[in-house]
Amino acid sequence: MASNKPNKLAFLSMPAPASYVAGLGRGASGFTTRSDIGPAREGPSAEVVAEAQARRGEEAEVDPEQFQDPDNEYGLFAGTTYEADDEEADKIYDVVDQNMDARRRARREAREEAELAKHRAERPKLQQQFADLKRGLSVVTDEEWESIPEVGNLTRKKRRRDERSFAVPDSVLVGDRAKGEYENSLDTAQQEHGGFETPADSGTMTNFVEIGQARDKILSLKLDQISGTSTSSGSATSVDPKGYLTSLNSVVLKTDAEIGDIKRARMLFDSLVKSNPKHAPGWIAAAALEEHAGRMVAARKLIKMGCEQCPKSEDVWLEAARLHQNDDAKVVLxxxxxxxxxxxKIWMAAADLEHDVKAKKRVLRKALEHIPNSVRLWKETVNLESSAADARILLSRAVEVIPLSVELWLALARLETPERAKAVLNKARKAVPTSHDIWIAAGRLLEQEAYNPEKSEADREKELAMVDRTIEEGVKQLRRHQVLLTREQWLKEAERCEAEGSPRTCEAIVKATVHMEVEEEDRLETWLSDAESAEARGRVSTARAILAYALRVFPEKRELWRRAADLEKAHGTRESLDAILERAVLHCPQAEVLWLMWAKEKWLGGDVPRAREVLEKAFVANPESEQIWLAAVKVEAENGELEVARKLLVRARTIADTERIWMKSAVFERQNGQTDLALSTVSTALTKYPKFANLYMIQGQIHQSKKNYAAARASYAAGMKACPKDVTLWVLASRLEEADGKSIRARALLDKARLVNPKQDVLWAEAVGVEERTGAAAQAKTMLARGLQECPESGLLWSMAIWAEPRPSRKSKSIDALKKCQDDAGVICTVARLFWAERKIEKAREWFNRSVGADHDLGDTWGWWLKFERQHGTKDHQEQVITRCGAAEPHHGRTWQPIAKDDRNRGKSPREILELVAAALV
Structure with missing residues (x-):
């Protein structure tokens, strides 16, 4: 009969509901193992998972891609290009972030410190918790320390008993056996005296006086040992308190770590010397270790053992001598x-231990008996001789024993008379034919004889010629013996001869060797480079000899003559400079610059007639030279010969007839007050040279000086039309309008000038100046910013921009200026003025020096430097600036040029102009 009850096993075989996932409530999801057959099941949908998570109270995860642009797979801005503007913007934002972070850093750090302090107060470290107990340990007495019980076994583990046994000595057993016994009879001495006495054989003294004396003696011995003053006999000497305190100060207290290192090193060295007792460095190092540890006795003992083990090592003996006192060291050596x-080395050390000269000689001569071929021993022995005769005898013997020593031969030659020195050097040359030092010494000897005051000029010339032949022959002989010194080595020898006072030998070496190892097409460049290098090292004679040789090879090179003249001007005399220039114009008569240099040097030397003669010769060689005509006019005008100068200008306009001569004629008439004649000269010149801007400038300046603004304006207008690219004309026209009170027209002219001549910083600077002079500071700053955009590398504009900034931001502005134009003299001078304003004197002086080094032709820099030295420098500093400015002869500068070209300052020297410029700068 069938049962109506549901079958539980049938439920297990039923299919699962749709979308069922086992363990979904616990967060699990479907999966497929390798045992599964067929495709895996799909997991739960997003809605199911979200519903399950909502039931558990979890928040749903946000997909970072859900807001992504569907048309752009990678990002919203992925298709754009990262340009320079974007990079600049990122840098600006980074700078802003850094500035904001720096601004909040102080508050953030203070907040963090407060939080840390609060945290430490709430949860202090173990060290802080027991700090009071540690402080309390300072008052614990020794008895309390001793009463602290030892730490027991807290591990609750049974320790193994030490089952080792030891044999007990018989003396211990006998002593323990006699502990409990009693003495039943009296001593015989007690019985005889009828009383109790200490047994005589116990060794105990009953004489208390002797006990006290012994105690005092032992105490004194202990004190002597501590102070180090006990003698070998045991008696103590007096202690020097100062010396004792000094010795205490010299005691080095070593830490535990150092002591441990010393112990480990001692073990290593002990193992080393035992394993390899014939190794000398091991004994030396072991002794040095003991010396470092302060155990001199142990160090001497070790080094003594080292000497016994390594008797053939000189280093061990030397170390032993060093570790001993003077007398003991003599015994060791x-x-x-x-x-x-x-x-x-052993003999030299033994000689050094002797303090008496005779004893030193005795030791060294004994050494020479053992080592007769030692150059060092011979030299030391000769140096101890007080008389030249004895030294000569010793050196004569030395060169016989060691004929190959060049040093000994040269030393003997120096001690001999000139005639005998020649014989000595001849013998030396035969003995050592490969030594160049002997040939150089022979040349120097001949030079020394040539400059003997008793010899005539003809004999001196013969001797000096012999110097050249000797060095030349020496180079040939050395080459024959395969001694090939390089060209650089010979030049170094020449410089050494110059340094030791033999300039003619130096010149002879250069003549004989400077042409070696040089290609024919590279000779001129190589020799010029050699001369510059020698001059930079201060070897003037070497540089002069190199240039002299180059001039013999290339007599027609005017650049070589110019370089030689500059060398003589810087380091020679007026006579040597005059001789060089005279030879220069003889070989290069068409070189105008050489004629002008010669005439100028004669004029500066005060020899005006000779300067006229030089210029007359220059006219013959260069009849149409503009520079020579103008130089002749300047000489006559500076010496007050105005009519002669005027006639020269008339002849020059006829013969040379250049635009510059016409301009100088007009300037000459204007400077001498002949304005009408100057205007007529300019008018005539403009008919010939209508494109020469300087003529229009002179014409306009003459009209402006007469307050005839209309005529001046017309002159400038004609000039700007004929020469629109000349910036100076536009600036003068603008200043004319500004002087006439028409600033608007001045601005308009400058705007037009900038259109015609773009990227001209002078025009922008003038525009800024117009705004500043009219009181429009904001407009001036805007104009300056526009100028920097168009001319970002203009030092003039950057200098103006630095001073336009407030004081706190000038330093950062100067850094930007140096980055843009680091070699500009105006910017460097501005930085120097900033240091000046900050009272950094040495820094300012250094930067002023850099500025004149960058451009010595800028006169304003010299003026600022002199003004600075007037305030903070000494007389020497001021004179140095004035002298260097006079040598540089600057011609440019916004303040220098107007002052130098002023008719009232005609004929003034650069020194006087510098004083005026320094006074005008503000």
Whole structure:
């Protein structure tokens, strides 16, 4: 009969409901194992998972891709290009973030410190918790320390008993056996005296006086040992308190770590010397370790053992001598020479221990008996001789024993008379034919004889010619013996001869060797480079000899003559400079610059007639030279010969007839007050040279000086039309309008000038100046910013921009200026003025020096430097600036040029102009 009850097993075989996942409520999901057959089941949908998570109270995960642009797979801005503007913007934002972070850093750090302090107060470290207990340990007495019980076994583990046994000595057993016994009879001495006495054989003294004396003696011995003043006999000497305190100060207290290192090193060295006792450096290092540890006795003992083990090592003996006192060291070295008698170092050390000269000589001569071929021993022996005769005898013997020593031959030659020195050098040359030093010494000897005051000029010239022949022959002989010194080595020898006072030998070496190893097409460039290098090192004679040789090879090169003249001007005399220039114009008569240099040097030397003669010769060689005509006019005008100068200008306009001569004629008439004649000269010149801008400038300036603004305006207008690219004309026209009170027209002219001549910083600077002079500071700053955009590398505009900034931001502005134009003299001078304003004197002086080095032709820099030295420098500093400015002869500068070209300052020297410029700068 069938049962109506439901079958539970049938439920297990029923199919699962749709979308059923086992363990979904616990967060599980469907999966498929390898045992499954067929495709895996799909997991629950996103809605089912979200519903299950909501029932458990979990938040649904946000997909980061759900807000992604569907048309853009990678990002919203992925298709754009990262340009320079974007990079600049990122840098600006980074700078802003850094500035904001720096601004909040102080508050953030203070907040973090407060939070840390609060945290430490709530949860202090173990060290802080027991700090009070540690402080309390300072008052614990020794008795309390001793009463602290030892730490027991807290591990609750049974320790193994030590089952080792030891044999007990018989004396211990006998002593323990006699502990409990009693003495039943009296001593015989007690019985005889009828009383109790200390047994005589116990060794105990009953004489208390002797006990006290012994105690005092032991105490004194202990004190002597501590102070180090006990003698070998045991008696103490007096202690020097100062010396004792000094010795205490010299005691080095070593830490535990150092002591441990010393112990480990001692073990290593002990193992080293035992394993390899014949290794000398091991004994030396072991002794040095003991010396470092302050155990001198142990160090001497070790080094003594080292000497016994390594008797053939000179280093061990030398170290032993060093570790001993003077007298003991002599004994050590006496033993050393028995084993290493051929060691020069041992004998030299033995000689150094002697303080008496006679004893030193005795030691060294004994050494020479053992080592006769030692150059060092011979030199030391000769140096100890007080008389030249004895030294000569010793050196004569030395060169016989060691004929190959060049040093000994040269030393002997120096001690001999000139005639005998020649014989000595001849012998030396035969003995050592490969030494160049002997040939150089022979040349120097001949030079020394040539400059003997008793010799005539003809004999002197013969001797000096012999110097050249000797060096030349020496180079040939050395080459024959395969001694090939390089060209650089010979030049170094020449410089050494110059340094030792033999300039003619130096010149002879240069003549004989400067042409070596140089290609024919590279000779001129190489020799110029050699001369510059020698001059930079201060070897003027070497540089002069190199240039002299180059001039013999290239007599027609005017650049070489110019370089030689500059060298003589910087380091020579007026006579040598005059001789060079005279030879220069003889070989290069068409070189105008050489004629002008010669005439100028004669004029500066005060020899005006000779300067006229030079210029007359220059006219013959260069009849149409503009520079020579103008130089002749300047000489006559500076010396007050105005009519002669005027006639020269008339002749020059006829013969040379250049635009510059016409301009100088007009300037000459204007400077001498002949304005009408100057205007007529300019008008005539403009008919010939209508494109020469300087003529229009002179014409306009003459009209402006007469307050005839209309005529001046017309002159400038004609000039700007004929020469629109000349910036100075536009600036003068603008200043004319500004002087006439028409600033608007001045601005308009400058705007037009900038259109015609773009990227001209002078025009922008003038525009800024117009705005500043009219009181429009904001407009001036805007104009300056526009100028920097168009001319970003203009030092003039950057200098103006630095001063336009407030004081706190000038330094950062100067850094930007140096990055843009780091070699500009105006910017460097501005930085120097900033240091000046900050009272950094040495820094300012250094930067002023850099500015004149960058451009010595800028006169304003010299003026600022002199003004600075007037305020903070000494007389020497001021004179140095004035002298260097006079040598540089600057011609440019916004303040320098107007002052130098002012008719009232005609004929003034650069020194006087510098004083005026320094006074005008503000």
């Amino acid at each position: 006496a033993n050393a020479v028995q084993h290493v008698g051929q060691s020069v």
